[in-house]
Amino acid sequence: MSYFKRIIPGKVKEPEPQNDLDSSSGCELSFELSSDNLRSPSPNPIIKYMLSTPGPNPSFSPPYKKVRALRLFDSPLTPKTIIQKSAATPAPRSRLFGDKPRAVASAYQKTEKPAANVNPFTPNGMLLTKKRSRSIRSLSNSPQIPKFDLNESDVSDTENEQPTKRVALQESNISRYHQEFLELELIGSGQFGSVYKCINRLDGCIYAIKKSTKPVAGSAFEKTALNEVYAHAVLGKHQHVVRYFSAWAEDNHMIIQNEYCNGGSLADRLQEGPLSTVELRKLLMHVAEGLRYIHSEALVHLDIKPGNIFISKEKRMQFTNYDSADDGFEDLDESHYEEELTYKIGDLGHVTSLNNPQVEEGDCRYLPNEILHEDYSHLTKADIFSLGLTVIESAGSGPLPKNGENWHKLRRGELPELPQVLSRDMINLMTAMIHPDPTMRPAALQILHHPVLCPIGKKTRAQLHRELNAEKLKNEILSKQLKEAAICIKSIAPESKQLKGVSRISNRLIGKKVNRSISTTTF
Structure with a gap:
């Protein structure tokens, strides 16, 4: 007869006879060790404990209740399935504290934050x-x-x-370029990217698609590429800023879909010759208006130059010979249309915030001295300086120097010789824009109010006549709408006092004479 050892939690008894009955079950329990169990490479922990127990023929018989407690969910389960079941089924409330006990942190799936960047320019x-x-x-x-x-x-x-x-851009790669766009031609290239003229396969419109030359995902230029996207997304809704549509990463390259300007850049236009006085005023007005908008958003461009100013050409109808009795415009020919130029600011890769400036220096030919000396206390005036040099170059001074004495003369506020005669007001404005002291340079709003750009007395007769006809057309449309509204009100309440008041107001807006009444009541 062999002996077995009965184990009670917290207490170990000496070996007893085999025919001893277990008090808890009333039957004889015996676990014998076979030779197969002894030879197994990873014996059961209970067998390990039995082998370490002294005795002639050791055996193990734990209480029945403890064996039942070791069983989980009526079948052996791995820790992973146990956690899944515990997460799916609500845990019972604690009897001690009356609230829901805290489960394991990994048992509850945390809600992930939205995978979207924070635009620092909003x-x-x-x-x-x-x-x-x-x-x-x-x-x-x-x-x-x-x-x-x-x-x-x-x-x-x-x-x-x-x-x-x-x-990261590596996590945002989307294949869109060849699926959505048909590439027509290369319209420009620079140090960091190339711009292609593309037509959208769905809407049939032409766009300018800018692609980075090298993969930017994971490189040192990834931050700069994202910075340009952030700036375009915030600023690309003004008439004098190149419009922004979308951006995405493809093959770890940054791609930006922008408005296509059919007139090219100002740098391309200057290869044909300098701008006239009228064109200079329009250029100055449009770019100053664009800078006023950018500065009002607490941002600065820091790379204003002819290569980053683009021209949009549109044909618009002339209202000089417009007859209000005409019902349509089907008989109009090309003589009734004129080409209108609009200058737009583009290439926003160097845009930074005024509140938290992180300046990346642009073209040294157009930067003022304070930026080169890392003085960022007047960043908006740096854009004014760059615009002043752009106007000087557009007036016919030729390409600006990168260094040398002529470079220093411009930083001292000295104007170079120009091939055309400009007005004294224009010369004074250009001199003020490149003043060595940034505090003495005008702001963008002051440029728009300067006598050079002030609309009073500076518009041609044709421009004034066009604007007058356009305003007449608007007044005729508004008058017609007011008369229709008055007729509608009469049909609803012909004798009401409200009708008389509305009729009086409509007559006054139309221009008819009405009797004025003066109340002498004092309060």
């Missing part, structure tokens, strides 16, 4: 940047404040909805 993005910098400063000034206090007080709901890390 108002929310600027606010988040300011709050984060303020949190860092407060943390450095008072290190005894715990981190959870900063998170609860300084982080807004908008920041919680946005990811803290930038979405």
